[in-house]
Amino acid sequence: MPPRLDALPKGYQMPPSTFELSPEWVREYAAAVEDEAIGALDEGLIPPMAVAALAVRSLLESAELPPGAIHLGQEMAFLRPVRLGERLAVQAHVASRGERQGWVLIGIDLNVEDGEHGPVMEGRALLTMPAAQEGEP
Amino acid sequence: MTLDTGTELTPVVKEITQEKINRYALAGGDGNPLHTDPEFAARTMFGGTIAHGMLILAYLSEMMTAAFGRAWLSGGRLKVRFKAPARPGDTVSAVGHVVRAEGGRTVCEVECRNQRDEVLVSGEAEVTT
Numbered sequence: 001m002p003p004r005l006d007a008l009p010k011g012y013q014m015p016p017s018t019f020e021l022s023p024e025w026v027r028e029y030a031a032a033v034e035d036e037a038i039g040a041l042d043e044g045l046i047p048p049m050a051v052a053a054l055a056v057r058s059l060l061e062s063a064e065l066p067p068g069a070i071h072l073g074q075e076m077a078f079l080r081p082v083r084l085g086e087r088l089a090v091q092a093h094v095a096s097r098g099e100r101q102g103w104v105l106i107g108i109d110l111n112v113e114d115g116e117h118g119p120v121m122e123g124r125a126l127l128t129m130p131a132a133q134e135g136e137p
Numbered sequence: 138m139t140l141d142t143g144t145e146l147t148p149v150v151k152e153i154t155q156e157k158i159n160r161y162a163l164a165g166g167d168g169n170p171l172h173t174d175p176e177f178a179a180r181t182m183f184g185g186t187i188a189h190g191m192l193i194l195a196y197l198s199e200m201m202t203a204a205f206g207r208a209w210l211s212g213g214r215l216k217v218r219f220k221a222p223a224r225p226g227d228t229v230s231a232v233g234h235v236v237r238a239e240g241g242r243t244v245c246e247v248e249c250r251n252q253r254d255e256v257l258v259s260g261e262a263e264v265t266t
Binding site for chain 2: 053
């Protein structure tokens with residue numbers, strides 16, 4: 001079972017992971033967000049937020065998001081267009097962590113690269129979540 | 138594509154439903170019950186389920202893609218804060234306008250608002266063209 005996100009210390013490096021922007025998953029994502037703009041560009045390009053969503057999904061396999069976590073802020077930079085079927089790698093670490101009145105405030109830095117280590121996307125998410133209570137894992 | 142200072146971006150308007158939130162939870166692998174479990178969410182400070190922040194940001198990104206095309210995909214930057222939640226039944230509008238355009242950089246103030254004109258997300262989006 002992966003560790004809870006709120007239990008990770010500042011500087012914690014999550015295990016690197018890879019993901020593929022498969023046609024099936026992109027269809028699922030496109031149906032969820034109803035992006036009507038990307039289709040006007042070259043065929044095969046995918047919405048840049050899809051890369052972010054799949055990178056986060058990949059991270060959630062190595063750190064459990066506690067119930068009730070809230071997204072406070074987000075920074076991201078899209079560094080190159082991504083096409084359907086690409087395989088990408090994501091690295092993430094805990095950039096900041098604080099605790100106040102039973103809530104944890106955590107900043108996660110995230111970098112996505114292609115197979116040649118070319119940068120694709122970078123970002124920082126700021127999240128808050130209830131701190132684990134005694135007796136919780 | 139270059140837009141002049143003051144140019145309003147074409148808004149993107151979406152209805153939020155629980156079904157859409159559930160669909161995003163599946164695609165994004167984010168099963169936080171705050172988004173998908175009405176009973177759990179009712180006991181939180183929000184009093185009910187709310188949409189994922191990343192779903193709302195997808196609407197801002199769609200607006201930027203429509204305005205700037207490939208430039209957004211290869212040189213777009215977004216920096217936002219979430220101010221209030223989007224809930225099932227809300228109509229969310231992603232809006233923005235150009236505040237600076239110089240030296241190949243276009244900076245826009247961007248927001249998402251609900252049907253009551255409450256700001257849900259605010260921040261800045263920048264494109265290098």
